[in-house]
Amino acid sequence: MNTDDHEKGPSRRKVLECMTWAGTGVLWTIAGGVPTSLGIIDGALAQQSKGFTFLQISDSHMGFDKPANPNVKSTLEEAIGRVKALPVKPSFMIHTGDISHLSKPAEFDDADRIISEARLDVHFVPGEHDVIDEDQGKLYRDRYGRGTKGAGWYSFDADGVHFIGLVNVVDLKAGGLGNLGNEQLQWLEDDLKGRAASQPIVVFAHIPLWTVYPDWGWGTQDGARVLDNLKRFGSVTVLNGHIHQVMQKVEGNVTFHTARSTAFPQPAPGTAPSPGPMKVPEDKLRTMLGIASVTFKQNEQRLAIIDTPLQG
């Protein structure tokens, strides 16, 4: 190795590190709307121990059996294994949809059996794959929709944080994106009425509420109306799935974040002819699947999201 290589080495490594920050697990802290990276996962886990933590899993796609991952049960089991191994037990879990691949009872059964191994309360919202039974979502609502409104939206409070689960996968319109609809938006307005602007808000839904890539349908038609309703709040976090990869954006007081799938990766926007399942070499697959954990530090209005791949 010559001197040149020595000089180039670290900088190339650094570039790769930046490109794969999602793959190695980076802690992002949001303070005053500015995201700050606090380091890779070991440092992140140390930070995590101080706050209230919950987990996000997404896009389990039970029943998918194509080359991109013929064994989605195994990878979901590994993801739940990761959850069980966390040094601090999370308060609960949210699942941001596409629990099943074809809304079949057996697929929901498999998901329930594996996810329940984590021994955590799970708050679900449906993905478009969960509402394609004959009655367009009845199976989902019967199983996961108790106490919810409409197609399955709801809110709850935990540790002073207000959580809102939205449904943007039903009644989709030709040529459009994800859709919330007037009834749900009206409910949201009422739900937020009278809440202190200082209360941290977490909104979760399957399809990104922000426009990631409209050519592939990665966005929500009326998502901006949700954000209008949240303008006055000081700390807003929007958690989504659907695109099977980590993406993050900060806009004012709002942090947008998408989680990995536990089933199969999808290509980065515009890098493939379609958003279909991406076949990667066997030894790469688990670096592209995973879970996310989110920590709130009380009285600091700070939030940290850690994405953990199944491997790497």
Next chain:
Amino acid sequence: MTKKTKSLTNSVIAGVVALLLFAATPLRAEDVAIKIGNFTFGPQELKVKSGTTVTWTNEDDIPHTVVSPNNFRSKPLDSDDKFTFTFTTPGTYKYFCSLHPHMTGTIVVEAATGSITPQL
């Protein structure tokens, strides 16, 4: 069998064959396939005669649907699944995938011309 009867039999057979061909050919000729691949309908726009049967085949690794509100709605089509619809009324049929609504297509159905209009 005399020469005459043989010839007559042949004529009858030929006639039956011709009749069968006449009845069957238009139907076969009017079957049209649309491929669902890479999250698109191909061809995206299609002009057909009334009476045409269109078959969509999903060649993606992800399920899709074929939905034209108030006209037709397929079940979710897993990989290699097919959906078939016969268009009997002229008009413009816009359809989309209800799972991935950015996927859209159009079928324009024109009135059938004399030769393939069923004579009832």
